[in-house]
Amino acid sequence: MALIDQLLARTTPPGAQKRKTIVRVLLDDAGHVQDVVLKMSCGDASKDAHALDEVRKMRFARGQLGSGTVHRWHELAYTVD
Template sequence: MRGNQGHPNVLVRVWLDDEGRVRDLKVRRSCGDPARDDRALHAIAVKQFPRGQLGSGGGTSQRWHDLTYDGD
């Protein structure tokens, strides 16, 4: 998969807590450029995500997500 500038995308695995905060992350598939992989990790590490809701009961969950980074 290629990003918007012809570079391969970075696939990052992210652990989100029940408040949507990044608690752990790692490169799952490198784009082949270590500096770009590092930029992907930093860009995702500082993001805030929606809370993990479990149905209408109000429960929350912690979970892993795979995110594709295609920006520079």
């Protein structure tokens, strides 16, 4: 699933009050997660830890820049239930 699809899947409907954990994700050429860093807490350490674990398990589309592939960081908002 592409990164944009992952982001859209985690959006909340209008009027809903859900907290989000913001993480930075380092992806390799193949879209595998290499590192995950907490950028902004949702206010609950256990839910932040759960978000980090879930993001580590995700797979993303391959990234390409021109004719070569690149490692890249992305920010991802993970909705906390």
